[in-house]
Ligand SMILES: O=C(O)CCC(=O)C(=O)O
């Protein structure tokens with residue numbers, strides 16, 4: 001079944017940035033040419049399409065889980081709201097976050113489910129969830145999390161070797177058993193013309209495995225002056241690196257700015273769903289460049305304009321909590337709260353809201 005069949009196509013006359021297309025099966029098989037292309041994608045833009053990932057069936061069911069959850073009465077969803085303390089897991093209502101320094105409200109609802117809960121099910125590891133999530137945990141969510149973990153770990157290992165790290169060094173930053181901010185997220189937003197759905201940001205963690213059916217995602221390509229759409233392609237996931245990988249690699253890998261706006265053309269009158277699996281480092285991992293383990297990373301840090309930026313002195317949990325907490329509109333004191341929510345993109349032109 002083609003999940004795009006019922007949807008109006010992404011318009012032909014709207015430019016989209018041509019991400020590199022990486023074949024997961026080839027990367028998994030150790031194909032050096034394909035791994036070289038993955039490396040190019042990770043170092044130049046930090047975004048790429050991933051085909052042949054084998055997760056389509058689970059993605060389809062996750063979209064169903066998302067629509068079942070979003071259809072619950074607001075009062076029910078609000079029982080599971082993520083709150084203002086910087087925890088991500090649970091439900092996030094539309095308008096709970098700022099999308100820019102002036103405090104404009106976001107328009108996306110999320111349901112975020114911790115990887116730790118998906119793997120521990122039926123034991124509760126981190127928090128409780130709406131009935132629609134519980135009902136889908138064994139059939140849909142846990143299988144999706146397991147497959148996404150395997151895909152992301154394979155990609156991390158490929159980057160590990162290209163960075164000249166000892167085998168398993170990056171995987172050691174993401175222990176399966178340690179609690180972390182790793183989670184799956186289903187997003188839902190109504191048509192909205194005059195503002196961003198999700199403000200410009202870099203992702204907090206290491207690697208995001210994203211599934212889009214409608215347009216709306218935009219990337220800010222280094223050296224360009226405008227935002228560019230990423231066009232959804234059936235069967236192709238969109239992968240991107242987050243802050244933790246930029247820091248571990250001493251800036252060799254790129255955590256790129258992106259945002260979500262209304263889908264273009266005829267897609268723009270539809271409700272938009274999307275789905276992500278985020279791999280994030282273990283809570284206790286200190287975010288710093290892995291200079292002791294790779295001469296290539298040591299050299300990158302030595303040559304960096306501001307080497308200190310790769311020695312944050314904070315744990316992954318602290319980094320994540322700070323960013324989530326300062327996006328929450330209830331915590332907003334002024335533009336400085338937005339600045340306090342920023343990640344590795346702080347040197348980038350994040351002020352362009354240019355809607
Ligand atoms: O919905 C999308 O296309 C992207 C979502 C995103 O960037 C995020 O949740 O971090």
Ligand SMILES: [Fe+2]
Nearest residue numbers: 201202203258
């Ligand atoms: Fe993102």
